Amino acid sequence: MSSPSHKTVTSEGRSRSKSQSHFQEGRKMKKNLKELKKYLAAIPAGKVSSANKSELRRLLVECWGAFSGSHLFNMTAEKAGRAEHLEWESPCLYYTIERRGRAVRGWQLNVETGNCVSAMCG
Numbered sequence: 057m058s059s060p061s062h063k064t065v066t067s068e069g070r071s072r073s074k075s076q077s078h079f080q081e082g083r084k085m086k087k088n089l090k091e092l093k094k095y096l097a098a099i100p101a102g103k104v105s106s107a108n109k110s111e112l113r114r115l116l117v118e119c120w121g122a123f124s125g126s127h128l129f130n131m132t133a134e135k136a137g138r139a140e141h142l143e144w145e146s147p148c149l150y151y152t153i154e155r156r157g158r159a160v161r162g163w164q165l166n167v168e169t170g171n172c173v174s175a176m177c178g
Contacts, residue, residue, distance in 0.1 A: 104144055125172045
């Protein structure tokens with residue numbers, strides 16, 4: 057007896073396998089990561105200005121899953137969209153997220169290697 061096929065249906069009514077969906081999602085994340093890199097290359101180093109924060113947060117949400125380690129500490133793309141105290145020092149983007157009231161976790165994203173690390177702050 058063969059195992060059941062795992063299919064999803066697209067908005068256009070076409071079906072595709074889960075592996076195709078994961079592949080396409082991965083391609084989309086890589087494209088979004090390229091957009092993030094391009095955006096960061098165009099802004100000055102240092103503290104991210106208020107004018108750039110909302111677009112940077114949007115791009116971060118869209119490519120979050122492309123970073124190795126992005127799943128650590130129950131971090132999600134939506135939570136990454138709450139990034140505060142953003143600083144850009146190529147090739148790394150630094151920011152903090154307030155968690156559980158007063159607890160603050162700092163993040164470092166290396167846009168060249170695709171790695172991210174985190175640590176508790178203060």
